[in-house]
Structures are given as C-alpha cells and as structure tokens.
Amino acid sequence: MKTLLYKTKGTCSKSIEVEVENDVVEKVRFEGGCDGNTKGVASLVKGMKVEEVIKRLKGIDCKGKGTSCPDQLSKALEQIQNIHRVR
Numbered sequence: 001m002k003t004l005l006y007k008t009k010g011t012c013s014k015s016i017e018v019e020v021e022n023d024v025v026e027k028v029r030f031e032g033g034c035d036g037n038t039k040g041v042a043s044l045v046k047g048m049k050v051e052e053v054i055k056r057l058k059g060i061d062c063k064g065k066g067t068s069c070p071d072q073l074s075k076a077l078e079q080i081q082n083i084h085r086v087r
Contacts, residue, residue: 001026004083006076010067013038016076023050025077033069041070050077 002020013033019026025045030038045053054074062068 002080002083004076004080006072006079008069008072010065011062011069011072013069013072016069016073018073018076018080020050020077020080024048025050025053028073030069030073038069041073045073050081053077 004018006016006018008015011033013030015031017027017029017031019028025048028042028045030042041057045057054077057070058074060068060070062071
C-alpha cells in the first residue's frame with residue numbers, strides 16, 4: 001500500500017490523503033474544501049486506475065485559480081507515482 005499526505009496549493013482544501021495499491025486508488029480524503037464536492041470526487045475515483053484519474057482530473061480549474069481540488073488530487077497521484085518509481 002502506497003500512502004501520501006499531500007499539502008495542496010492554491011485551493012480551499014489544505015491537504016489530501018491518498019492510498020494506492022497495485023496502481024488503483026483505494027482511498028482519498030480531503031481536509032477542507034467544499035465538503036460535498038471533495039467527498040464526491042473521492043468516491044468517484046475509488047477503484048480507478050491512477051493513470052485514468054490523473055488523465056481525467058489534471059488541469060481542471062476552479063474560479064480562475066489555475067488549479068482545483070481535483071487538479072491537486074492529480075498532482076498528489078503523480079507525486080505518489082514518482083516517489084515509488086525512484087525506490
């Protein structure tokens with residue numbers, strides 16, 4: 001199981017806890033952000049392949065901020081991939 005606590009940048013959420021096993025998203029929990037939306041995103045991506053989640057969420061913008069909670073989740077997943085590729 002790969003686990004990461006990702007500190008978000010540029011969003012209302014403060015962090016995202018992500019658990020991945022065999023390149024499948026097992027758990028996502030946002031701290032802060034729009035409660036219903038972040039819970040919805042977390043529920044929708046559970047069971048999906050990491051690459052598919054990144055592909056679908058990367059680049060989504062919220063109110064001209066240049067990022068969003070879904071975009072930050074894609075960055076967290078990219079980071080967890082990169083950390084475990086290096087090892």
